[in-house]
Amino acid sequence: MQEYQARIDGPVTGLDVLSTAEDWASAGRKAAIATVIETWGSAPRPVGSHLVIDADGNFEGSVSGGCVEGAVVTEALDVIESGAPKILEFGVADETAWQVGLSCGGRIRIFVEPLTGAAG
Amino acid sequence: MDVGLLQTLNTERAARRAAILVSPLDGRPQRLIKHSDSWQDDPLAEALERRFRSGKSGIVEIADGPDLFLTVQVPPPRLVIIGAVHISKALVPMAQIAGFDVAVIDPRGAFASEARFPADILHADWPEDVLNTAPLDPFTALAAVTHDPKIDDYPLISALKSDCFYVGALGSRKTHGKRAERLQAAGLTTSQINRIDAPIGLDIGAASPEEIAVAVLGQIISALRKPTEIGE
Known part of the structure; x- marks a missing residue:
């Protein structure tokens, strides 16, 4: 019976990005959440995918197949520092703003926001 | 994102209840709409209904304000x-x-x-x-x-x-x-x-x-x- 309850409630595991974000905040770690808000072409991760990043550059989750996470983490450190959200855009056609591209040829927009307030 | 809002969102998800986080992309404060709330009179009601059904997150453009991103969380089937x-x-x-x-x-x-x-x-x-x-x-x-x-x-x-x-x-x-x-x-x-x-x-x-x-x-x-x- 207990097992059934657990399944119905849906396991919120350590791999769940938003739960990880909450855990980090509860532990007093400063963090930012990056979310894929728009995709064009063959983007590796769907709209709504999350990456959570802390002030030391640790991260969980993914917003691409690993192509742009490094750049997102760098920008997220900036967002944690300044407290102001940012919108990032990545794609092979967009060489001017970003050196990092998606090898699959797709394009993605990512919203990076700080996690604010105290855990209650 | 406010940590309190994130906690509420995670509580809803853990209880298999649907919720939508509305994020203005200019960084204004977000709000959380629970499926169980009375959101039928919300200015976004039409978009909310469609997205609760489809379960798909995405951008909504509104006439008098910044673009909004709707993070849609529905339980797994x-x-x-x-x-x-x-x-x-x-x-x-x-x-x-x-x-x-x-x-x-x-x-x-x-x-x-x-x-x-x-x-x-x-x-x-x-x-x-x-x-x-x-x-x-x-x-x-x-x-x-x-x-x-x-x-x-x-x-x-x-x-x-x-x-x-x-x-x-x-x-x-x-x-x-x-x-x-x-x-x-x-x-x-x-x-x-x-x-x-x-x-x-x-x-x-x-x-x-x-x-x-x-x-x-x-x-x-x-x-x-x-x-x-x-x-x-």
């Missing part, structure tokens, strides 16, 4: 099968491969044996007892396949009242006619009773239990992905 019968033996692995959380409920020990079904999804109890502890919800499909009204009727009524996205019942048209009479006597409306898919499954001429399982799963996926066509 679940299939509750009433009856640990031959059809269920095929339906369980197929539904799991298709990404459903699956549970099988059957009070009859001879059917509900762990030799026949994985222990972690099997409940050898009456549906009343299991569903009282773990209620059905709109993100759950229910398939009643025991042929026995003593076992099937309660979960069917419960599924219709809980607004399960799919409700199917095994049995001929004649059997279903009698079932409809019983459910009407139990206080269900005609439109609720008409939501039951009976005889169960897509009309693909399924003959064996395994083929019937394919027909049932096909219909459940159709109800999940093309919800407007239910009951039409």
Whole structure:
């Protein structure tokens, strides 16, 4: 019976990005959440995918197949520092703003926001 | 994102309740809309309704303000099968491969044996007892396949009242006619009773239990992905 309850409630595991974000905040770690808000072409991760990043550059989750996470983490450190959200855009056609591209040829927009307030 | 808002969102997700986080992309404060809130008068009501149904996150443009990003969190689809019968033996692995959380409920020990079904999804109890502890919800499909009204009727009524996205019942048209009479006597409306898919499954001429399982799963996926066509 207990097992059934657990399944119905849906396991919120350590791999769940938003739960990880909450855990980090509860532990007093400063963090930012990056979310894929728009995709064009063959983007590796769907709209709504999350990456959570802390002030030391640790991260969980993914917003691409690993192509742009490094750049997102760098920008997220900036967002944690300044407290102001940012919108990032990545794609092979967009060489001017970003050196990092998606090898699959797709394009993605990512919203990076700080996690604010105290855990209650 | 405010940590308090994140905690509320995670609480809703853990309880299998849908919620949408509305984020203005210029960094203004976000707000969280729970499916159980009365959001029908919200300026975004139309977009909220569409996205609660589709489960898809995305950008919404509004006339007098910044673009909004809607993070849509709906529970993973679940299939509750009433009856640990031959059809269920095929339906369980197929539904799991298709990404459903699956549970099988059957009070009859001879059917509900762990030799026949994985222990972690099997409940050898009456549906009343299991569903009282773990209620059905709109993100759950229910398939009643025991042929026995003593076992099937309660979960069917419960599924219709809980607004399960799919409700199917095994049995001929004649059997279903009698079932409809019983459910009407139990206080269900005609439109609720008409939501039951009976005889169960897509009309693909399924003959064996395994083929019937394919027909049932096909219909459940159709109800999940093309919800407007239910009951039409």
